[in-house]
Amino acid sequence: MIPLLLLFAIGGLMQAARTYTATGGASATELAFGFLLLTAYFAARVVNQIGLPKLTGYLLAGVIGGPFVLELVTREMTDSLKIVNGVATCILGLTAGAELNLKRVKPVASTLRGIVIFGVLGVIAVLAGVLYLIRPMLPMFNGMEGTGAIAVCVLFAVALTPQSPAVVMAILSETRADGPLSQICLAAVVVADLVVVLCYAIAAAVTAGILGGGVDAVELATSVGWELFGSMIFGIAIGMLVGQFVRSVPRGAAMFALLICVVVAQVASRVHLDPLIVMLAAGIWLENFSRADTSALLESFESAQLPVFLVWFALSGTQLDIVQLWEGIVPVLILAAARAGWFAIGTRIACALTGAPPAVTKHSWIGLVPQAGLSLALIVTIRSNFPSFGGEAAVMILSLLGVNVLVSPVLLRSALIRSGEAGQKHAADFAAHG
Amino acid sequence: MNTLLALKVIGGLVALLVLAYLGGHRRVVRFQERLGVSGVITAGFPFVALGLIASRPSVGILGPEVIDRLRPVLQFGLGWLGFIIGAQLDIRVLDRVPKGTAYLILLEALGPFAITAAGCGAVMVAFDLSWWDPGVWRDVFLLAAAAAMTAPRKFRGFANRTWHEGRGVDVLLGQLDELVGVIGLLFITAYFRDTTSTTWALPSTAWIFISLGLGVAIGILIFAMVRVPVSNAEFLAVVLGGIAFASGLAGYLYLSPIVICFIAGVLVTNFPNEQRDSIFKILHHLERPVQLLFLIIAGAVWKPDDWRGWVLAPLFVAGRMLGKYAGVLASKTAVGALLPAGFADDRQLATPMSGLSIALVISVQSLSADAGLPWVVTAVIGGAILNELVVQRTTRQVASVPDGAVLPIAEAPARAYEPIDELDDRSGGYVGPIYADEESRPVQRGPRASAPAKRGRWR
Numbered sequence: 001m002i003p004l005l006l007l008f009a010i011g012g013l014m015q016a017a018r019t020y021t022a023t024g025g026a027s028a029t030e031l032a033f034g035f036l037l038l039t040a041y042f043a044a045r046v047v048n049q050i051g052l053p054k055l056t057g058y059l060l061a062g063v064i065g066g067p068f069v070l071e072l073v074t075r076e077m078t079d080s081l082k083i084v085n086g087v088a089t090c091i092l093g094l095t096a097g098a099e100l101n102l103k104r105v106k107p108v109a110s111t112l113r114g115i116v117i118f119g120v121l122g123v124i125a126v127l128a129g130v131l132y133l134i135r136p137m138l139p140m141f142n143g144m145e146g147t148g149a150i151a152v153c154v155l156f157a158v159a160l161t162p163q164s165p166a167v168v169m170a171i172l173s174e175t176r177a178d179g180p181l182s183q184i185c186l187a188a189v190v191v192a193d194l195v196v197v198l199c200y201a202i203a204a205a206v207t208a209g210i211l212g213g214g215v216d217a218v219e220l221a222t223s224v225g226w227e228l229f230g231s232m233i234f235g236i237a238i239g240m241l242v243g244q245f246v247r248s249v250p251r252g253a254a255m256f257a258l259l260i261c262v263v264v265a266q267v268a269s270r271v272h273l274d275p276l277i278v279m280l281a282a283g284i285w286l287e288n289f290s291r292a293d294t295s296a297l298l299e300s301f302e303s304a305q306l307p308v309f310l311v312w313f314a315l316s317g318t319q320l321d322i323v324q325l326w327e328g329i330v331p332v333l334i335l336a337a338a339r340a341g342w343f344a345i346g347t348r349i350a351c352a353l354t355g356a357p358p359a360v361t362k363h364s365w366i367g368l369v370p371q372a373g374l375s376l377a378l379i380v381t382i383r384s385n386f387p388s389f390g391g392e393a394a395v396m397i398l399s400l401l402g403v404n405v406l407v408s409p410v411l412l413r414s415a416l417i418r419s420g421e422a423g424q425k426h427a428a429d430f431a432a433h434g
Numbered sequence: 435m436n437t438l439l440a441l442k443v444i445g446g447l448v449a450l451l452v453l454a455y456l457g458g459h460r461r462v463v464r465f466q467e468r469l470g471v472s473g474v475i476t477a478g479f480p481f482v483a484l485g486l487i488a489s490r491p492s493v494g495i496l497g498p499e500v501i502d503r504l505r506p507v508l509q510f511g512l513g514w515l516g517f518i519i520g521a522q523l524d525i526r527v528l529d530r531v532p533k534g535t536a537y538l539i540l541l542e543a544l545g546p547f548a549i550t551a552a553g554c555g556a557v558m559v560a561f562d563l564s565w566w567d568p569g570v571w572r573d574v575f576l577l578a579a580a581a582a583m584t585a586p587r588k589f590r591g592f593a594n595r596t597w598h599e600g601r602g603v604d605v606l607l608g609q610l611d612e613l614v615g616v617i618g619l620l621f622i623t624a625y626f627r628d629t630t631s632t633t634w635a636l637p638s639t640a641w642i643f644i645s646l647g648l649g650v651a652i653g654i655l656i657f658a659m660v661r662v663p664v665s666n667a668e669f670l671a672v673v674l675g676g677i678a679f680a681s682g683l684a685g686y687l688y689l690s691p692i693v694i695c696f697i698a699g700v701l702v703t704n705f706p707n708e709q710r711d712s713i714f715k716i717l718h719h720l721e722r723p724v725q726l727l728f729l730i731i732a733g734a735v736w737k738p739d740d741w742r743g744w745v746l747a748p749l750f751v752a753g754r755m756l757g758k759y760a761g762v763l764a765s766k767t768a769v770g771a772l773l774p775a776g777f778a779d780d781r782q783l784a785t786p787m788s789g790l791s792i793a794l795v796i797s798v799q800s801l802s803a804d805a806g807l808p809w810v811v812t813a814v815i816g817g818a819i820l821n822e823l824v825v826q827r828t829t830r831q832v833a834s835v836p837d838g839a840v841l842p843i844a845e846a847p848a849r850a851y852e853p854i855d856e857l858d859d860r861s862g863g864y865v866g867p868i869y870a871d872e873e874s875r876p877v878q879r880g881p882r883a884s885a886p887a888k889r890g891r892w893r
Contacts, residue, residue, distance in 0.1 A: 003662060009655055010679070017686045021632045026505030026800075027685025033506070034679025038659070041671055045662065083503075255723065306667040307674050 003045035010038050011065070014072045023076075032077035033084070036314040037307055039065055044310075053409040055170050058310055060406075062317020069322060078318045081311065085376070086265030088166070088312035090279045091305045094261065096165045096190055097235075097283020098298055105187050108180065111360065112187055114350025119368055120161065120192045122346040123339055124199065127157035130338045137331045140392035151207040152389060158203045159378045159397055160335060162196045163189040165276075167370035167405065170309065171412045172425075179421035181359045185367030185412075190280060193374050197274055198228060200378060204385060211386075223272065231273045235281025238264065242282060243290035246297055253297045258304055276374070316372055320402040324395055332399045339400070343368045363415035370408035371401045479819060481726050482792075485733025496734040504731055505800065506682075509691055511728030512797050513681025516692035518717050519612055519790065520699025534769035536610075541768065543582040543614040545761025550753035551578035554746050554813065558806055561742050569804040572626035576798055577746070579618030580814045581754040583611045583788035612790050616696050619794055620645055623690045628802050632688070645689050649697025652680040657702045660709045669709075673716045690797045692790070725789075732796050736811050743812025750817035751824065758785065786825050787818045 014035050043064075044057030065072045105112065131153040135141035141149060168189050172182050205220040238260060246253045261279065268275040286294045325332065343365040351361035379397050383390040416422045488495040496504075555574040563570045624641035636644070656676040663669040680698055681691030703710050738744070795814045799807050 002658065006655070006659055006662070009658075013651065013655070013679075013683060017683050020634055020687055025685075026502070026509055027682050029682075030506040030509045030678050031682025031686050034675050034677075034682050037671060037675035038679055041668070041675065042659075042662070080506075304670070307671045310671060310675075 003042040007039060007042045007046065010035065010042070011070070011072060014065075015070075018072060028074075028077050029080040032073050032081055033311060035065065035073060036062065036081075036311045036318075040310040040314040053171055053413045054174055055167060055313060055409040056406065058313035059317040059320075059409075062314035063320050063322070063402075064317075065314075066318030066320070068318075068320065073318055078315055081315055083262075083265065084308060084311045084315060086269075086275060087261050088305075088308045090261035090264045090275050091258075091301070091308055092166045092169060093276045093279030094257065094283040094286075095298065095301065095305065096169055096186065097280040097285075098287040098294065099169070099186055100190065100284055100287060102284070102288045104183055108184050108187070108356070108360075111184060111351060111354040111356045112191060114354050115184070115188050115347050115364065115368075116191055116195055118350040119188075119343050119346035119365070120195055121199075123342045123368075124154070124157045124161055126338055126342040127160050127335065128153045130335060131156055134331055134334055138392070138396070140389040140396075144389075147210055151203075151210045155200075155203040155207040155382075155386075156393055156396075158196060158200045159375070159382055159393065160339065160400055161192075161199075162371055162374035162378065163192045163368050164370040164372035164374070164405070165189045165193060166309070166312070166372050167409060168367055168412065170313070171409055171416065175413055175416045175422040176425040177416040177421040177423070178425035179359075179419070180357050181363055181367075181419045182416065182421050182424075184356070184360050184364050188364065189367060189370075192368065194228070194277060194280075196374060197277065198224060200381075201227060204381075208385065211388075227272055227274055228277065231268070231277035232281045234268075234273055235278040236285050238278065239282035239285030239290060242297070243286055243292040243294070246290075246292040246294055254301050254304060257297060257301060313372075316376065316401075316405065319376065319398055320405075321395070321398065325399040325402050328396065328399055332396065332403060335396075335400055336403050339404075340365070340369050359419040359421070363419055366408065366411045366415045369404055370412065371404045375401045481729040482733035482736070482815060485730035486736055486738065487733075488730070489734035489736075496731075501731070501734050504734075507727055508731045508735075508796070508800060509681050509685050510678055511724050511731070512793055512800075513677050513684065513691035513695040514717070514720065514724050515728070515790065515793050516616070516690075516695035517677050517680070517699040517702075518721075519609070519616070519692075520696035520701075521703040521713060521717065523609055523613075523700050523704075525700070525704050534765075537769040538762075538765040539610045541765040542584075542758060542761035543611055544757075545759070545764065546581040546754040546757030547578040547614070547618075549757035549760065550581035550750055551575065553749050553753040554578075557746060557749060558809070561809075563806055567804075568626055569802070570806055572622055572798070572802075573804070573806040573810045575618060575622055576795055577750060577810050577813060579615045579622070580787075580791035580794050580810075581750060581757065581817075582614040582618070583791055584785040612788055615788070615790050615794050616693055619690045619797065620693045622798060623688070623693065623801065626802070627688055641689070644687070645693055646697065648683065648687070648689070649694045650701060652676075652683070652694060653698035653701030656680070656698055657705050657707065660702070660713060661707070669712055670716055670719075673713060674720075685800070688801055690801070692793060692797050728793075732792055732815075735796065735799065736815060737808045738812050738816070740808055740812065743809035744816055746809055746813035747816035747820060750813045751820045754787075754817070754821065755824075787821050791818060 014031070017031065039061040040058040043061035044054035047057035047060065048054050062073075064070055067073065067075045067078065128150075131138075132150065135144075135149065135153070141152070144152060165186070168185050171177075172186065201224040202220065205223075242253070242257050242260060245256050260282075264275050264278050267273075268278055286292065286297075347365040347368065348361055350356075351364065356364075375397055379394040382397070383394045386393070413422075485496060487493060489497070489501065491497070551574050554577050555570075558570060558574065559565055565571075620642060624645060625638045627638065627641065656673075659672050659676055660669070663672050676698075677695060680695050684691040684694035702713065791814055795807075795811050799811060
């Protein structure tokens with residue numbers, strides 16, 4: 001009851017302030033940050049009381065307070081908070097990487113490989129086929145025929161595929177889950193995102209070539225190689241730097257790592273590196289190869305990351321245009337069903353072939369369903385690189401993301417509870433109580 | 435912005451952040467104390483200077499675009515400062531201060547306020563500003579409010595100043611002094627408002643009530659919110675969100691985040707609650723990064739090129755000292771009999787300036803702009819440095835006086851510290867050092883503690 005009353009009070013104050021002036025300058029940014037942080041937190045408390053994951057509350061706070069429903073947070077405000085997105089991606093990369101213990105992942109490597117081949121690459125093919133079939137329902141394909149249409153379908157399918165390590169991490173933390181299913185879900189989404197980044201770079205270059213005439217294979221290989229391997233090398237260097245800092249300056253390492261995240265969030269994209277891959281590599285290095293004891297660093301990082309994640313998920317919620325989602329609901333539901341359906345089939349084939357435990361076979365597909373960070377990044381890219389159809393594609397991706405991001409946390413939480421892995425982790429996590 | 439410039443900017447920001455962090459490192463703080471630079475201004479001045487250098491066009495790290503992006507951090511810093519100052523004002527302690535202290539504080543604050551306002555105001559008008567311009571009055575009041583506040587001689591962070599039994603009385607008096615600045619800012623933001631792009635048409639006085647009401651509403655909200663979290667991570671999120679929301683709301687309404695958050699802070703810690711210690715823990719945890727980042731940005735928005743600001747700086751310091759002198763004289767005359775023996779005598783002519791003084795001028799500068807404001811910022815920052823030099827010098831001079839004189843802080847032995855609530859019960863003269871170490875020390879009983887004070891300038 002108290003969280004609900006607090007939500008009304010915060011909303012009332014925000015609404016009152018918004019009537020004073022249309023532009024608030026720097027204060028508007030800070031106001032939006034505080035508003036989203038508090039409403040996400042208290043909305044999570046409310047939804048948690050009715051058995052839903054806290055993540056759903058974070059997202060709902062953004063959807064309801066955002067520019068498409070109550071408009072307490074405007075588009076200008078959300079734009080000014082973009083830095084939070086970048087920093088959150090980096091924090092997530094670092095913590096997700098540090099969760100990936102290669103010794104623990106090694107026994108399930110064959111399953112992981114199978115999931116990537118059958119699940120992730122398979123879903124790209126399936127979605128491309130579905131898109132080709134339903135293209136009369138999508139205005140963006142008007143006047144597009146033959147090879148061009150196929151290329152756009154493939155590109156669009158790749159952009160619809162990404163997973164969300166953030167959502168998986170948040171749900172694992174909230175449920176304190178640990179075990180084979182948790183490990184495979186986390187590893188699968190991380191690896192799948194890397195594969196999608198690679199596939200998107202290739203698909204975008206090929207599509208641009210087909211639509212605009214000619215593909216420069218050398219340039220394509222160089223740019224993909226730089227983005228992927230450059231990010232990994234840069235990430236390992238950062239991992240070594242943080243490790244050295246932890247070893248030589250025991251106190252303040254969390255602050256140092258946070259500063260690194262801010263820098264990588266700002267620098268990486270400007271030099272065509274992927275911030276997620278950079279920080280993932282850094283985290284994997286710290287967990288598996290560094291001699292530094294990073295457990296204290298990660299523990300203190302956990303308390304610092306909650307505010308960033310609350311705002312980040314709420315910001316993701318503000319992107320969801322309910323009206324547009326409703327208008328395009330039929331193709332969106334078809335695509336959502338095809339995507340989730342193939343993940344279920346593909347992962348089961350992979351698990352059956354590699355002899356995975358029953359819980360992994362039954363539930364691991366759910367870990368691939370959530371979407372968030374990479375999808376949002378691809379929306380920006382596709383919109384700027386393909387202005388002729390990028391705008392409509394972005395709307396469709398956002399709508400699909402909206403459906404998945406609202407539904408999948410509930411499914412994933414339920415799967416972790418049913419598999420018996422919830423509550424198996426004893427360390428305190430950022431979203432956990434107590 | 436091209437990639438090279440972006441990298442330059444980000445590299446510079448990182449360097450500043452790392453420096454800000456290192457500046458807060460315990461070893462660096464100890465080194466500063468050994469050098470005798472432990473006041474808030476001198477300890478923080480390297481960071482103000484860093485910000486100033488980084489904002490020079492030739493360096494180009496903190497250019498106008500970057501400063502604009504960092505303004506939310508500045509706003510948050512102001513709100514955080516207001517909240518922490520308010521949160522430390524334990525109203526129950528006020529009952530324990532010696533009789534007449536309130537008058538002493540009031541007159542000590544009004545003296546510098548009036549003399550600085552008169553002196554600096556006259557010079558500003560001589561610099562071709564018009565008395566008929568409301569902005570000039572605002573700038574004069576701002577300078578005067580900045581002059582009125584004092585700080586404990588040894589500054590160990592805002593989050594570390596809560597007065598408790600056995601702690602130096604100057605900590606408490608400094609907190610009460612800061613009230614003058616907050617109230618001054620409340621009036622400045624109410625009566626000197628830019629209302630060109632707003633929809634509410636209210637008389638200026640109404641803004642005082644809106645400020646008070648908003649502060650109370652936010653205070654109640656934060657008070658209710660901090661009862662919900664069940665882990666440290668959640669608690670951090672709620673406190674951070676509460677201060678960001680409060681200062682954002684204040685800035686959005688063209689009010690000062692310092693004032694709104696101050697009122698909220700007072701309410702949150704003075705209502706009975708079990709979360710008080712946890713709040714201070716969080717505030718203390720964030721103190722150095724927030725404060726030093728704030729100083730860097732303050733340095734970046736400072737425009738010291740205009741010589742007229744530098745002319746005002748020594749006037750500001752002189753007006754402040756003269757005002758202090760007049761204030762103590764007046765208080766001795768008016769309420770001297772009420773005060774404990776030697777209490778007024780121990781007041782110092784040269785007192786360190788509160789860190790809130792800089793925050794005050796930066797807060798107003800972030801809300802409005804005119805020709806005189808850059809001078810005011812220069813006068814306050816430059817005056818703070820000059821003032822600190824005077825304080826250091828007078829401290830050393832007094833320290834050389836044998837037989838119980840005020841010793842430099844770092845060298846002060848564990849001398850008598852009497853809880854403030856015992857002052858009234860004491861038969862002898864006041865012996866608790868007005869300006870000395872903030873650390874809590876055991877009360878010494880016996881001949882030394884009861885010896886009459888021989889310190890101070892006001893004899």
